[in-house]
Amino acid sequence: MVPTPIGNLLDITYRSINILKNVDYIVSENIKHTLILLKYFSIKNKLLSLNICNEKKKKNKYIDMLNNGKNIAIVSKAGTPVINDPGYLLVKYAYSNNIRVVPLPGACAAITALSASGLKTNQFCYEGFLPKKKKSCEKKIYSLCRELRTIILYESPKRLINTITLIKQIMGSKRKITVAKEITKKWEKIKKGTTKEILSTIKNDTNWTKGEITILISGKKKNKNNIVSSKILNTFNILKKETKKSTAIKITAKIFGFNKNILYNNVINKKSNEVD
Template sequence: MYIVPTPIGNLLDITYRSINILKKVDYIITENIKHTSVLLKKFSIINILLSLNACNEHKKTKKYISMLKSGNNIALVSKAGTPVINDPGYFLIKESYHQKIRVVPLPGACAAITALSASGFKTHQFCYEGFLPKTKTACEKKLSSLCHEKRTIILYESPKRLVKTMKLIKKIMGKRRKITIAKEITKKWENIQRGTIKKLLSKIKKEINWKKGEITIIINGSNPIISNVISKKVFKIFYILEKIMQKSTAIKITAKICGFNKNILYNTIIKKKLHEVD
């Protein structure tokens, strides 16, 4: 079983080894037969294409495992990029190991890693979160859990949800949080922008080209040192207000006065209180 990455835009990004494997295997399992056919035609590859997608993955896995056990060599490809990364194939790979079938991964294109390398943020530690939940409540909960993540954060997003997601990032992580947004990586319409969430949100609202294409969002990791410095500046105001009103109201007003994110301020205060109790 070969795991073969394919280009995420520019067809010339495919490796010689990938082309060689796609020519030699007995079958190619793909997420999108029509899309993969274009790639094969480009490099004069003639082979049999079989489907594996989110709808038939469980059903087809048993069939493909049987084919592998019969001695066939199979290549797994996704619509674009590295298979299994936010794409079908997990069950097939897992079952291949269970059945003692050799799994051979090839290196190649991946939007998350390509965008990360151009983000201008630290890359020695990062977390990949894929697509955020579709509902607003679940999305807010997920972003809140990532608010104090020190590692660089990688997200995928659809152009239709981009503005809404960036508004939530601004609300929860603060308008000064730095991010990089990458659109249509490796294609001629490639566009990579870096700056504060406030600046980039204002920019993409005005540019219609951000309403199309595949988007990768890279969020700079939380800096606890900066957070602590800011906290010291606002704590005094908060403590004065807390004496005359409810804590939630005091946090809201303090955040507004200091231009600070209320969610971050709330979490910082709670952590400080717990530390004082300890």
């Protein structure tokens, strides 16, 4: 598994170059694009195709080649293979056939953008591309509303304004986000601010409607207030009618980002006071 640069060709590692020079075959998501990289580093090797259209058909052929002692390097169009790119099935079947899979470290747009996002990096989740249909996209963003970790998304530049608009509408105008465009390339731009500020920026700059985009959204802040609000209690009371009390407490705490132990103690104390 050989990561390739996401923009700047000099970001490739010495180890990656050495592997690409010495394997028997290079399996590529986009042969034309990979040839640019190979030519730049004077690498001559036989290229084979592996993309979303032919992966199911070609995986068995490549597994047979590996079983016959051939060494194969997998590369995507850019970045780390298999991350939102084809190759998963080949890796899966390699394990099923007791074939060793060797991952190399290297470029990944999600992690590169995260490191420069100015948002919390100790906990994060990667969600890839949002659904294309508006209702499905809205549903997905709603499901991420209570996520406490930093959220990483990929997005098409043509949909960027609509997506940020939805994030603003659903998560609020003050939610902190970072938008990274064309990471490692000479047109690289990274902008951090509230959803309201970012939306204003990209609407007034047509350069944001071009290139590869990574969106990072700050996680929801934990409720540091130890007081259990009536809204939290009402939600708990509704849920406990449908499920066990302990489960209702867990779900309610997760919905509001509230400490489940504090909620539990509050419920127990309230019950004791009612008995008294």
